[in-house]
Amino acid sequence: MGETVVVRYRTHEDAAAENRRLIEAVFAQLRRERPAGLGYTAMQVDGTEFVHLATTTGDPVLPDVEAFGRFQRDLGARLADGPTRRTATVLGEYRPVGAxxxxxxxxxxxxxxxxxxxxxxxxxxxxxxxxxxxxxxxxxxxxxxxxxxxxxxxxxxxxxxxxxxxxxxxxxxxxxxxxxxxxxxxxxxxxxxxxxxxxxxxxxxxxxx
Structure with a gap:
């Protein structure tokens, strides 16, 4: 199923909205371009905590996504804690049909x-x-x-x-x-x-x- 990486961090409270906007821009580009070999999920757990899960089946895809580059550019300035990066094993996955x-x-x-x-x-x-x-x-x-x-x-x-x-x-x-x-x-x-x-x-x- 490829390698899955889980990244978790907290932003400063006044940076959470901008962080979410940049993440949404990444997904907008992914929906337009539909790159192969990538499964990607991002979650806002509470006001300032974010969790990203990325699964790749070949070469890394996200570094070539322009919107992801913009998201990463000033990430350090937005962070209050983290990020932590861990490799995970996906035991199963279920996705309902698109609406x-x-x-x-x-x-x-x-x-x-x-x-x-x-x-x-x-x-x-x-x-x-x-x-x-x-x-x-x-x-x-x-x-x-x-x-x-x-x-x-x-x-x-x-x-x-x-x-x-x-x-x-x-x-x-x-x-x-x-x-x-x-x-x-x-x-x-x-x-x-x-x-x-x-x-x-x-x-x-x-x-x-």
Whole structure:
């Protein structure tokens, strides 16, 4: 499972908020870039105590993350105690599915069932929908566009779905009357439990573009 390192320290009380801001910036960059070979968790135990757990399966990753460099730059000035660094053995790990995944799957399955009431309920007011054939914005316009295409859909079989709390990718076989089965991928962005963006990819040759 690689090497896991646990780092623990306390900041000065007036530096805790800045320390947390810098840590959040690290996670923002990691979510954007998704570097391989790294598992990383950071916790604020109380007002001033912080614990970091980093697991690497190869060469160190965090030193190459720009936001992590900014976090480390003035860390010494923020510290009241520590840091202590210890190597740990991970005995097991459980991660629930990202919150965006069930929303995206429910959205795609509702489309496959022509359940436009559920589709509409899951749309964010400012949703953006994009496919090889169209780009539409706004809940009403997107619901209408999806409803029009749903008329030729006879069902959907979800093949795989994965993602995090903000976005998900759903791979599925979309069965249609006139075009047969289309292997399709939806990249869905979720905001506040509703679909804020949906980018659909499929083979346009099968539908005559």
């Amino acid at each position: 965006a995944v069930p929303v995206a799957v429910a959205f795609v399955e509702a489309f496959g069932k022509r359940d436009l009431a559920t589709v509409t309920a899951l749309l964010h007011d400012e949703v953006v929908f994009e496919s090889p054939r169209t780009r539409v914005t706004g809940a009403a316009a997107v619901a209408a566009a999806i409803g029009e295409f749903a008329e030729v859909v006879t069902g959907i079989d979800v093949v795989a779905a994965f993602g995090d709390d903000e976005s998900a990718v759903v791979c599925h076989d979309m069965h249609t009357g006139p075009f047969g089965t289309l292997r399709t991928v939806d990249h869905v962005t979720v905001r506040g439990g509703r679909v804020a963006a949906d980018t659909v990819v499929f083979d346009t040759a099968q539908v005559g573009r």
